[in-house]
Amino acid sequence: MQDIQLYEQLLGLSGPWAVVRVTMKREAQEIEVEVRCLATVWGCPTCGKQMQGHGQEERRWRHLDSCQFKTLVVCAVPRVRCLEHGTQQVAVPWAERRSRFTRLFERLAMDVLLECSVLGAGELLGISWAEADGIKQRAVARGLARKPVSAPARLCVDEKSAGRGQNYLTIVASVAAGRSATLEYVGAGRKRETLDAYWQSLTPAQRIGVEAVGMDLGEPFFNSTLAHVPGAANKIVHDPFHLVSYMNAALNEVRKAEHRSLLEAGQRTLSGSKQLWLYGEENLPAERAAEFARLKGQKLQTSRAWAIKELFRDFWDCESVAEGRHFFRRWYDWAIRSRLEPVKKVARMFQRHLDNIVTCFQHRLSNGSIAGLNNKIQSLVKKACGYRNPERFKTDIFFHLGGLNLYPSPQ
Ligand SMILES: [Zn+2]
Structure with a gap:
């Protein structure tokens, strides 16, 4: 009894x-x-x-x-x-409807799932992989259903690689001032249609309320936003983070080509220097400062490309659209006369998109605000050793980083 x-x-x-x-x-x-x-x-x-x-x-x-x-x-x-x-x-x-676990068991299972893999959680809890995965999927569905309908004014759009094959996701994050970025949307793929689906989930009034959208220079996100957000031409911001990464890629190309021709002449000047050039000047490790100063001092194409990249990083210190345009003009003239093809190519690309680069000074939107979120997504990919299935990648992002209310209600 x-x-x-x-x-x-x-x-x-x-x-x-x-x-x-x-x-x-x-x-x-x-x-x-x-x-x-x-x-x-x-x-x-x-x-x-x-x-x-x-x-x-x-x-x-x-x-x-x-x-x-x-x-x-x-x-x-x-x-x-x-x-x-x-x-x-x-x-x-x-228990919740259709669940084969009590609410209290599901709560425990979710706490375990938040700390380890589906496989590990299944082993600890004495349930199958499919059951543990089902608890996770249901939690995300529950959290998304509860997510309040919000109309974010400032957004960043980005693509994320699943770390395996050609699987990409499109991520939309809200970046309200003074708050860390929150995940708004995750879609499989990185095509225009993927972002279209997000815009189409907003009401017309919510789309009008969008003030600024940060993104890279790719056409799919640009065209999708242009088609769905009224006044988008002045709201799209090609953010500094992405632009600097194009410059870094150009610099790297210059270094690789120069390194090859130096090696052919029997000189190992650039050996082991790849990362040195990619650091922002202020982040250069102290113990390599002397080595870098020596390298930089030589008449290398790579150091010319590096100086152009570093000057470009100062672009964001400009305080207005007009000042930004003026700065860009001077930088562009230097880059275009550099006789470095990869650098010239990037400079021309920036020039073509300049109208939506200088919007940065109006909206002050930077991808820096989603850097934290990006890093966390990266570590999910690493932990999972890459995702073969984009849907699973999507579920994990929402489960771990969605800021959702995932737990079953007490009753
Ligand atoms: Zn009924």
């Missing part, structure tokens, strides 16, 4: 639900808690209309272990037949 009361309290049961039997199966190391409901009239789980029971169905749920014993709740759940919503099982207080 005592164990019946104990389990009634542990499961938080009251009203028509009562524990009628507790069976310990010593061999199987299991405890089975049988619950019965004593009511005769039930609410339809969809509309709440009261009606008579219409048969029942035996179900089992995994609950938190009782010491070393796996614990299962067993109940013949009444069904109702609603004229409008058909035959359904009534809602039970200890």
Whole structure:
């Protein structure tokens, strides 16, 4: 008798639900808690209309272990037949609909899943990989359904590689001033249609309310935003982070070509110097400063490309659109006369997109605000050793970084 009361309290049961039997199966190391409901009239789980029971169905749920014993709740759940919503099982207080786990077990499983892989969580909890994965998928669906509809004014769009094959995701993050970036949308692929789907999920009024959108120079995101956000021509910002990375790629190309021709002449001047050139000047490690100063002092094409890249980084110190245009003109003239093809190519590309580069001085939107989020996504990819399936990558981003309310409600 005592164990019946104990389990009634542990499961938080009251009203028509009562524990009628507790069976310990010593061999199987299991405890089975049988619950019965004593009511005769039930609410339809969809509309709440009261009606008579219409048969029942035996179900089992995994609950938190009782010491070393796996614990299962067993109940013949009444069904109702609603004229409008058909035959359904009534809602039970200890579990969400369709779940094979009690709410308390799901909470524990999610805490474990937040700390380790699906495989590891399954092993720790004594459930299958598919079951652990199902708990994660349901949590994300639950969190997304609860996510308040917001209309972010300042956004950054970016693509993320899944680390395997050609799998990419499109990420949209909201970057409200003074707050860390929050994830708004994740879509499979990096085509125009992927971002279209996000814009189309907003109301026309929400799209009008968008003030600034940061992105790289690629056409798909640009065209999608232009087509969906009124006044986008003045709202799109090609952010500093992406532009500097184009410059770094050009610099790297110059270095590689020069290194090759130096090697052919038997000179190892540029060996092992790749990273030195890519550091922002202020981030150069102190112990390599002397080495870098020596390299920089030589008449190398690479050091010319480096100086052009470093000057470009000062661009963002400009204080207005007009000042920015003036600065760019001087920088561009230097870059275009550099006789370094990769640098000239990037300079011309910047020139073509200048109108949406200088918007930066109006909106002060920088990808720096989503750098934290980007790093966290990167470490998910690393931990998973890359994602073969973009849907799984998407679920993991929402599960770990979505800022969603994932837990099942207490009842
Ligand atoms: Zn109904």
